Structure formats: structure tokens, C-alpha cells
Amino acid sequence: MLKQENLHVCSAAASTEEALAAMACGPDMAIVDLSLQADSGLDLIKTLRQHYPNLAILVLSMHDEALFAERALRAGANGYLMKLEATGHVMSAIREVLAGNIYLSAAMHARLARALAVPRNNLAGSIASLSDREFEVLHLIGLGFSTREIAMKLNRSVKTIEAHQANIKEKLDISSGKELMRFAIQWLESEGSA
Structure with a gap:
């Protein structure tokens, strides 16, 4: 790991x-x-944003940014980066977010720009109507996890x-569990290739 003289981990x-208790050290940023x-x-991002409106928040996650970056930004994050x-x-x-900027990969910037330039299709609109927890459940179904x-x-x-x-079935107009599983797998495949 690179040593950075002017950056220190306080918790x-x-x-x-644990994260809320760690805020006692007064960090400038939460990763x-x-x-x-x-x-x-x-x-956690929503809670931190509510209690610490000026805190810089960077998401560093294994979860695919194509699926989760936009939701993380909507929740209050200032940036999203995959662990790889x-x-x-x-x-x-870290430096961009600490400077007050939004940080996304070049691929994610391009993806969001395309999404703004092209009207949302019905599927994207339906997926957007899911709550964060429903979105997580749909993602896990698509990865093959059982209930x-x-x-x-x-x-x-x-x-x-x-x-x-x-x-999820009601919001996406899906009638059965098998159809939901098929939809979730196809959705993940299409998002991964987009």
C-alpha cells in the first residue's frame, strides 16, 4: 500500500x-x-449523509459499479470505485472526493452520459422504481442465491x-418466482454487457 503522509486512518x-461510533474521531471522509x-x-450512506451533511463519502466495493454506482450516488455518496x-x-x-468532486470511473461517466442522452426504456424505469433493498434482493436472485x-x-x-x-414481482409485472429468477439473470447479463 502506498504511504500518504497527509492521509491518516482514524478508525x-x-x-x-460501529461506523456511527467511529465518527467520534471526526473524519473528513468515510470509505x-x-x-x-x-x-x-x-x-449507512443515507444515515451518514443525514447526520454529517459535509462528510465526503467514497464507496469502495466489490459490487459492479454498473449496477450500484448510481444508487450509491443517489444515497449520498460522492464517488464509487470497485475494489479491483x-x-x-x-x-x-480519495483526493477527488476530498476536494469536493464526484468520482466515477471513465466507463461509468460514459454510461451515465449515455443514460442522460437516451430516454429510459420501460425496464430501466421499472428497475428504478425498486427500493434499495428490493434492488439488492433482485441482484442476489440474479446471482443465483435462494430466498x-x-x-x-x-x-x-x-x-x-x-x-x-x-x-418486486408486482412492480415489474412478473407473475411467478421462476419468471422472476429468469428476469433477474437476464437483467444482470444485460447490465454487465451494457
């Missing part, structure tokens, strides 16, 4: 509760992963995940 946290032990990184990026890109992202596995991964009950699935 680390694995959950929303947030979307996958926390029992919480959603998107929920080179250390130099991570340092550039029980999703419940364990998101630290929620099976009934709660089933309720999210029912809401």
Missing part, C-alpha cells in the same frame, strides 16, 4: 453501529463498502425476503 468499522456484516452500505482498481486509482478517488440464502446474507427473515420478492 475502521464492520457495521453501521464505505456496500457489504457490511449485517447492514446495507446504502443505508489499482491503488493509484484509489488514491485519485433462504438471501435472508442469511442480508440478515433478514425469510418472510421479509419473500415480501420483497412479492413487491
Whole structure:
């Protein structure tokens, strides 16, 4: 790891509760992963933005930026970077966000510009209507996780995940669980290739 004389880590946290307690050290920036032990990184970003409106927030995550960067920015993040990026890109992202700018990869900038230039199709509009939790559930379904596995991964009950699935089916006008799984897989494939 590159040593940066003017940057110091004051705390680390694995959950929303730990992250909020860590704010006592008065950081200038929070680097947030979307996958926390029992919480959603998107929920943590919203909470941090609400309580610390001037805090710089950078998402550094393994989750595909094509799927999650826009949601992270809407939640209040100032930048999004995938963990597979080179250390130099991570340092550039940190410095950009600390300077008050938005940081996204060049590919994500181009993707968002295309999305602004071309009207949203019905599918994109329908996906956008999903709550953050429903979006996470759809993503996990597309990755092949069962309802029980999703419940364990998101630290929620099976009934709660089933309720999210029912809401997703209603919002996307899908009639069965098999159709939802097929849709989620095709959606992930199309987003990955876009």
C-alpha cells in the first residue's frame, strides 16, 4: 500500500453501529463498502449523509459499479470505485472526493452520459422504481442465491425476503418466482454487457 503522509486512518468499522461510533474521531471522509456484516452500505450512506451533511463519502466495493454506482450516488455518496482498481486509482478517488468532486470511473461517466442522452426504456424505469433493498434482493436472485440464502446474507427473515420478492414481482409485472429468477439473470447479463 502506498504511504500518504497527509492521509491518516482514524478508525475502521464492520457495521453501521460501529461506523456511527467511529465518527467520534471526526473524519473528513468515510470509505464505505456496500457489504457490511449485517447492514446495507446504502443505508449507512443515507444515515451518514443525514447526520454529517459535509462528510465526503467514497464507496469502495466489490459490487459492479454498473449496477450500484448510481444508487450509491443517489444515497449520498460522492464517488464509487470497485475494489479491483489499482491503488493509484484509489488514491485519485480519495483526493477527488476530498476536494469536493464526484468520482466515477471513465466507463461509468460514459454510461451515465449515455443514460442522460437516451430516454429510459420501460425496464430501466421499472428497475428504478425498486427500493434499495428490493434492488439488492433482485441482484442476489440474479446471482443465483435462494430466498433462504438471501435472508442469511442480508440478515433478514425469510418472510421479509419473500415480501420483497412479492413487491418486486408486482412492480415489474412478473407473475411467478421462476419468471422472476429468469428476469433477474437476464437483467444482470444485460447490465454487465451494457
